[in-house]
Amino acid sequence: MTDTLTGGKFQKLNRAPAYQAVSQKIRSAILNGELKAGELLPTEMDLAEQFGVTRTTIREAIRLLEYGGLIGRADRKRLVVCLPSKESASNSLSTAMLMHEVTFKELWQIANGLEPLAAGLACDSMTTELKEKLAANLERTGAAKSDTKELLEAEIEFHNLIAQAAHNNALLMAREPLNQLFYPAFKAVIERMHPGGRILDCHTRMFEAICKGDKKTAEEWMQKHMADFERGIKMAGLDFNGPIDHQNL
Amino acid sequence: MTDTLTGGKFQKLNRAPAYQAVSQKIRSAILNGELKAGELLPTEMDLAEQFGVTRTTIREAIRLLEYGGLIGRADRKRLVVCLPSKESASNSLSTAMLMHEVTFKELWQIANGLEPLAAGLACDSMTTELKEKLAANLERTGAAKSDTKELLEAEIEFHNLIAQAAHNNALLMAREPLNQLFYPAFKAVIERMHPGGRILDCHTRMFEAICKGDKKTAEEWMQKHMADFERGIKMAGLDFNGPIDHQNL
DNA sequence: TATTGACATATTGTCTGACAATGTGTCAAT
DNA sequence: ATTGACACATTGTCAGACAATATGTCAATA
Structure with a gap:
């Protein structure tokens, strides 16, 4: 040849x-x-x-x-x-993943690596400002009750705040494709969730652990949270091993 | 207002x-x-x-x-x-990180999350084909001796192979910005390394652990490898807490 | 003083029409 | 089976135009 x-x-x-x-x-x-x-x-x-x-x-x-x-x-x-925003920066990566028909499982594995990482790092570099924001977010989550739209936004905000607390801009940007691609799944999962479920509990414990600087506990709760999410995806009738949708464009 | x-x-x-x-x-x-x-x-x-x-x-x-x-x-x-290649897909994210003056430390933290993850996943889904490729890569690394250019390529190839072995396309793509941004640092580190250092040893032990499906050991060696890299960056005179360069465009 | 209106100017968004360079297909000649 | 010649289609680039919209200035007005 x-x-x-x-x-x-x-x-x-x-x-x-x-x-x-x-x-x-x-x-x-x-x-x-x-x-x-x-x-x-x-x-x-x-x-x-x-x-x-x-x-x-x-x-x-x-x-x-x-x-x-x-x-x-x-x-x-x-x-x-312009300084590219993290959204615009991760657009190509997100659509590339979409077109390559990446599965929920694949994305989840990454998230399961990055989210506990963020929680752990947050323990090292927490600020009072972010503590306040997180506290406010917990209240917001608690108040949302069965308002799924509000709950969804609060949930996403929580994770973003944790990532911010990690004080790692690269991580914040690297996480963004997950945000974009998981969004429809987040929505589906939360809409099908019994109100007052484990979410608030998880978040609260994580918050407390982070405030104490207890890295191990913070990471563990984030992992439990991710495990819940995995179960949620399956319970919402989504195919965990199948490719994700693209309702976001 | x-x-x-x-x-x-x-x-x-x-x-x-x-x-x-x-x-x-x-x-x-x-x-x-x-x-x-x-x-x-x-x-x-x-x-x-x-x-x-x-x-x-x-x-x-x-x-x-x-x-x-x-x-x-x-x-x-x-x-x-086109199906976007992983290179083109991660271009915007890479340049965005550059422009946001992301530091070595920030990138390293992510890599330190993703690389052990890849090594761990590889333990679950190793194929004979990739075993062969990895074995060949180890030989290549051994043969490179003090040829830093060759060594550099082999080193990068090794990590890419591990990531491939994880059988997670999303991970493969998410890793790409790190590849792009770390490249100059890789180069600097390897050029300044005493030949026959720990690299080959690390790789070999990781390979063995992965072949045995020994997740814990594989992850540990990857972490040691990353720790070496961190030391290498500092020893190469690069500012670990400073922003990365952009010799790559 | 602060707002409005009128007007010239600069800049972008879009259109028209053209031409050069290059790839594709066909067909005959070798 | 390869080559040469040729018509054709498509992209890359150009020149020049006009409409829509911001910007700036200045006078008129409340």
């Missing part, structure tokens, strides 16, 4: 289209800090002149970056350089 | 540009399976007619998707619907 004649010696020379080159240049400029987040981009005409191409080409180059969240619109006209 | 007159009642109506709408439609069609991966996209003129806009608009819409890896070029002409 090795055709030494046609296969060897020369490598495919890549003549990438101009819009890709331009896009790369702009991207680099942003990563280098030549263009700082928050700054306005030069106008399309400016860029066109600088690169020596047409506005059309510039616009295509910009679109290429826009999806990644590196560039956004300030006020619907002028474009600005 | 609540101006009840101008603030309330009406929400900002969003008149998104046409290229965004078109992009969304195409994206949905792909996620719905109306356009399957591998299929050719209709020609730009076709799309332009169908959506009732110009080719210019269509092209901008396509660029928007191209970055995310949902659309690629088959043969430099006709565009084709």
Whole structure:
């Protein structure tokens, strides 16, 4: 199968289209800090002149970056350089996972690794501000009762707060695809849950453990919580070993 | 601060540009399976007619998707619907982490969560094929000696193989940003390492543990391996608590 | 003073129409 | 079976235009 004649010696020379080159240049400029987040981009005409191409080409180059969240619109006209939000940053990863038909089980295994990790780290770097937010969240959960929509939001907020308490931005971003992909499942599980179930209990104990800096207990309760979630998925009639849906786009 | 007159009642109506709408439609069609991966996209003129806009608009819409890896070029002409590769899928997340100036420590904490997880899962679902590949990788590592480039590649390959052995596609994709961002650090660490160090030993013991299905031992050795890496980063003169570089773009 | 209206200007979004470069398919010649 | 010649389709890029919308200025007004 090795055709030494046609296969060897020369490598495919890549003549990438101009819009890709331009896009790369702009991207680099942003990563280098030549263009700082928050700054306005030069106008399309400016860029066109600088690169020596047409506005059309510039616009295509910009679109290429826009999806990644590196560039956004300030006020619907002028474009600005952005710090990508964790949502936009994890979009491609989420959709890629969707298209690869990742299963609940696979995602759950990751979450089961990351969530206890977050809980553990939170024990080391808890702040009073986050303690207050968590306390407020517990109240919110308690007050939600059978209002599933409210309960759902509180539940998600709780986990996000824990992750914030870990003071690890990378973790916060790495978790985001799970948030996005699990959302429909969260919803289904919580809607089918008997009110006043274990959720609040779990959360409370976790909160107390974290406040005490009791890493082991915090991690254990998070694991129990995740186990509950797994059971919930199955009880909600979702196929734990099957691919997740994409009601989120 | 609540101006009840101008603030309330009406929400900002969003008149998104046409290229965004078109992009969304195409994206949905792909996620719905109306356009399957591998299929050719209709020609730009076709799309332009169908959506009732110009080719210019269509092209901008396509660029928007191209970055995310949902659309690629088959043969430099006709565009084709793609299953995003794990590399392209994690690009935005990686650059977002870069721009948020994520530290080595933050990334390491995640890796320290995911890598032992992978090693543990691998114990449950090892295949003979991967055993062979891992065995070959160990030989490769042994043979590399002081060839740091070769050693680097072998090291990365080892971890990827473990992750593959976990048979969890989501994990494989979630790990990818770490691969991308740690790469320069890997390199620096390995170049500064005394040859015949602990690497091969660690890998071998992990391999043996995984083959035996000894989850606990496999995880422990992976953790030791990660601890070595942490030491390596510090010894290489990199700031463990400082932001990572972006020599990768 | 603070708000409004009128107006010129700048910038983006979209359209039209064109051309060059490149890949595809066909068919005859070898 | 390979090559050459040719028509055709499709993408990449250009030039130039116009509409819609923000921005800034300045006078008029309450």
